[in-house]
Amino acid sequence: MPHADSALVPEIITTKAEFWAHVYSQLDLLLESQQRNWITNLSNASSLIYNSLLAFRPHFGNGQRAVNWCGFYLDAQLFPQPTTGARDKGSQAASERLLLGPFNGKPACQYINTAPGKARGVCADTFLQKRTIVVSHVENYPGHIACDGETQSEVVCPLIMRSAEGNLRVLGVLDLDCIVAEGFDDDDKAGLEKIAELLVKACDW
Numbered sequence: 001m002p003h004a005d006s007a008l009v010p011e012i013i014t015t016k017a018e019f020w021a022h023v024y025s026q027l028d029l030l031l032e033s034q035q036r037n038w039i040t041n042l043s044n045a046s047s048l049i050y051n052s053l054l055a056f057r058p059h060f061g062n063g064q065r066a067v068n069w070c071g072f073y074l075d076a077q078l079f080p081q082p083t084t085g086a087r088d089k090g091s092q093a094a095s096e097r098l099l100l101g102p103f104n105g106k107p108a109c110q111y112i113n114t115a116p117g118k119a120r121g122v123c124a125d126t127f128l129q130k131r132t133i134v135v136s137h138v139e140n141y142p143g144h145i146a147c148d149g150e151t152q153s154e155v156v157c158p159l160i161m162r163s164a165e166g167n168l169r170v171l172g173v174l175d176l177d178c179i180v181a182e183g184f185d186d187d188d189k190a191g192l193e194k195i196a197e198l199l200v201k202a203c204d205w
Contacts (some may be wrong), residue, residue: 007051020191038203041126043102050104071103074172155184
């Protein structure tokens with residue numbers, strides 16, 4: 001099967017629970033190649049989720065293709081850091097940032113501050129609180145970062161890696177934006193959390 005066909009959504013799928021189960025199964029198949037590079041796998045994941053949501057018209061109830069952004073922000077420590085020259089001065093600050101990762105949609109903020117006292121926005125809060133946040137109306141969310149003025153609602157899910165000792169490390173977040181208010185609910189939250197867990201296990205970090 002061509003890889004692009006992974007984003008097709010059969011007409012028999014009519015509920016969000018069915019939709020997310022389908023997306024999970026398609027992503028699982030894409031990850032079967034044993035390619036464990038996180039950039040590669042997150043690139044395919046963002047494309048699969050974004051295009052599947054655009055194809056799933058019942059998702060928002062009114063037939064709108066309303067998802068306008070889907071992608072990842074990752075802990076800056078996952079990226080190679082400068083070791084020489086003037087840039088060294090910013091290396092500590094860079095570790096308290098989320099950097100823009102693979103995504104689908106319009107250009108977005110390149111980084112999000114996670115430093116104590118300076119962090120703001122749904123992605124930073126999700127990262128620091130280690131929990132999924134569903135925002136029904138972004139204009140009512142304190143410190144919301146408006147990368148796209150059309151966005152009305154948002155859901156952000158953390159990518160959490162658990163060590164053998166039970167310690168938790170948040171690697172980054174999976175972020176979805178919608179141009180209608182109340183675009184996401186608990187079904188989306190549950191579906192995205194399963195996908196996030198699958199991705200964490202499928203990649204070498």
